Amino acid sequence: MKRIWIKDTIKKKSEKVKVSGWISSVRSHGKIIFADLRDFSGSLQLVFVPSDKETYEKAKRIRSEWVVEVGGKISERPENMFNDKIETGRIELSADNLNILSEAENIPFSIEGLGFDISEEKRMKYRYIDLRRERLKKNLIERQKIIQFIRSYLQERSFVEVETPIITKSTPEGARDFVIPSRIQKGKFYALPQSPQQYKQLLQVAGIERYFQIARCFRDEDPRADRQAEFTQLDLEMSFVEQEDVISLIEPLLIELVKNLYPEKNIQEVPFPRISYQEAMEKYKTDRPDLRKSPENLAFCWVLDFPFFEKDENKKWTFTHNPFSAPKPEFMEDLLGKRNIEKILTTQYDVVLNGYEIGGGSIRNHKPEALKAVFEIMGYKESEIKDKFGHMLEAFAYGAPPHGGIAWGMDRLIALLMGEQNIREVIAFPKTGDSRDLMMGSPDEISPKQLKELGIKVEKKKK
Secondary structure, eight states, rough: OOOOOOOGGGGGSSSEEEEEEEEEEEEEEEEEEEEEEEETTTEEEEOOTTSSSHHHHTTTTTTTTOEEEEEEEEEEGGGGGTTTTTTTTTEEEEEEEEEEOOOOOOOSSSSOOOOTTOOOHHHTTTTHTTTTTTHHHHHHHHHHHHHHHHHHHHHHHTTTEEEOOSSOOOOSSSSSEEEEOOSSSTTTTEOOOOOOEEEEEEHTTTOOOOEEEEEEEEOOOOOOOTSSSSEEEEEEEEEEHHHHHHHHHHHHHHHHHHHHHHHHSOSSSSSSSEHHHHHHHHHHSSSOOOOSSSSSSEEEEEEEESSSSSEEEOOOOSSSSSSTBBOOOGHHHHHHHTGGGGGGGGEEEEEEETTTTEEEEEBBBOOOHHHHHHHHHOOOOHHHHHHHHHHHHHHHHHTTOOOOEEEEHHHHHHHHHHSSGGGGSSSSSOTTTOBBBBTTTTOOOOHHHHHHTTTTTOOOOOO
């Protein structure tokens, strides 16, 4: 007999079925043994009676979280035992066969309830157990639905999903790179991408006018409670567009996403309010204002007209968002002339939800002289520009269309839509705020043999 999902047993009254899953609980009422069995689709009550001696004796052994396979007949529960809180609450399986597939030790914490009463470190160490929790299972299912909706929405509008490399070149894009030593090219290093920024622009040069990707990104940043060293973003780029074209794509996408998947939620204001960076800082003291009039609302807004440059801790000019951004058209001459630098505004646009920046993008510099001017303002020498960004300047010299795009933080958006306070609650296997994987025990040392193959020597800190 073929195994069926528990959710499908409601269509099998009076039929014999086989189900498999985890035992949630076991209890005895007189001589009858009751057990709750769950699989990914739902939960079902099992009934074991003494008349089936072999099956009954096995049932006396089972404990919570054991994995079993059970055969028997689906029948209606007595009316006084209906449980309308679950889909299968009016039926039960009268077991005549029990196969114990895997026994389980006592689990380190309960998977009932929301789990917030358990230390996060413990939950992360035993994440494969924590994921059995109904709340987290729902979060992963909802995550998939959101991603699928976005994919369908963009594909219907002629966007092409393209995967870009994970092993790439180290370039200064704002955060520290995770670097990868090369065994074959000793002394040289790859880097994990902070974002697919350069690749998506090169795809525009290649003529892929509408690109998107659900992209994995990596940033070696200082510890922060609600940040991940690796995260997921919706990455998107379009050719022959201006700022309004990107906003006019993204805003309806967010609205339709909420309407279709979360109809019970209220978007506070449509169209989304648009606020300049200067207004946001003067009025709200932040460039990601929380505009909610009631706590349950979804208050989206756009923040525009950011300064292109700011001074870093060494009093040198650096970009505020992205070195590949174009200035607003009226500031292009100042950029090329490298004058009035503090007054140059960029085409950067951020989308904010309930006080969190969930995405940001810009129209890009598509002319090599404009991109080169950005790096010169930041103090890069000619040789450094050629070494770090020569491939981009060369590509733009072969006919680059005007283009722009945006990237969303998928983890943050999903957490906000799901009402979760931390992005770790919507990621299957998250890391701690200081980028440790407590379940796998990483980062970890590697063997002397591996270090030798890579041509690397590790120096221990002196005490």
